[in-house]
Amino acid sequence: MEKHENAKYALTSGRKIGARLYALPEHITEVDQKMVMTVFACLMARDFMPNVHVDDDKENVEITSLSKITC
DSSP: OHHHHHHHHHHHHHHHTTOOOOOOHHHHHTTOHHHHHHHHHHHHHHHHOTTEEEETTTTEEEEOOGGGOOO
């Protein structure tokens, strides 16, 4: 039961930072290799997404469109 709760927490944390995670806690606890790799790939993709700001106080994600960016 603790493994399931930890998996839920990990996926929730990943979603909170803006990662698009499609895995379920069962995929993590049962070590479905493809889904675990998908979780890491989604987290890596989130790391490469430019112009994403996560507001910890409001728990929402704001994405700045490219038209608002000035160089």
